[in-house]
Amino acid sequence: MQGALGRKIAPAVGRDFELQFEKMLGALDARPRLVLDRDCGLVWCSDNATRLLVPPSPLHIENGALAVDDPSANAALADFVEAASGSCDSVLLRGRNTRHWAMVIGWSLPDDTDLVCLLMNLSIPHRGVQDSGLARALRLTATETRVLDHFARLYSPREIAQQMAISLSTVRSHLKQIHSKAGVESAVQLTQLVRGFCAC
Structure with a gap:
């Protein structure tokens, strides 16, 4: 087995690397x-x-x-x-x-x-936006974090407004701010980002 820099890697060491990934990813x-x-x-x-x-x-x-x-x-x-x-x-x-x-x-x-x-x-994320570290990575406020958690569970803006007891325009404003902080242009991109980040 050969590494990217041309270094030869013993097969036993390669298996150790595999075990390290399994150990960490399993957790x-x-x-x-x-x-x-x-x-x-x-x-x-x-x-x-x-x-x-x-x-x-x-x-x-x-x-x-x-x-x-x-x-x-x-x-x-x-x-x-x-x-x-x-x-x-x-x-x-x-x-x-x-x-x-x-x-x-x-x-x-x-x-x-x-x-x-x-x-x-x-279909639901395995971890919440806060638990996964996504809220910290995007520097979301507490309310933005709650809105994104509901969004990640496939609730529409109207349903999020009802569940959080806030206006629909406020939800849309928070989602617009989240899009900006995440650097995404569509709801599909935001969903993919959340699913990828909150999957483990």
């Missing part, structure tokens, strides 16, 4: 992680799973099992878990609130095929 990765039996019964879950698998997420843990808040989507989840194999597969699940979704990646454990590992990407 930073806030995506919900679960281990289920083939009947969707919960065997283990990460701390972030219990924190994030609540409304508005379509998935939740109920009575010791993973479920979708829309009973009609539970069959898709059950079929996915039952069919999981040693290679990664994925399924997109939506619940009653069609604004939100969960993309679930799953595979069976190589030494115990009765257990299935799940890793979830959710």
Whole structure:
């Protein structure tokens, strides 16, 4: 293996670097992680799973099992878990609130095929604007931080105004200021920035 500057790197050192990234990213990765039996019964879950698998997420843990808040989507989840194999597969699940979704990646454990590992990407950010450090990076005020948190959860300016008990024009003014501080020109760009920053 050769480094960018032409230095030769021993394969063992390269593996050490890989382990260092895994160690650090594993700690930073806030995506919900679960281990289920083939009947969707919960065997283990990460701390972030219990924190994030609540409304508005379509998935939740109920009575010791993973479920979708829309009973009609539970069959898709059950079929996915039952069919999981040693290679990664994925399924997109939506619940009653069609604004939100969960993309679930799953595979069976190589030494115990009765257990299935799940890793979830959710439509809602994994961390808040404050917790992720984005508020500090953009130098947002407390109110701008709250507006951006609501925006990141896909609420419209009108819905944000209702939830925060402020006028629609005030919300739009805060969003305009946030766009300026973030250096973005559209709501799509702002959404991408928030999702990228708050994903871990």
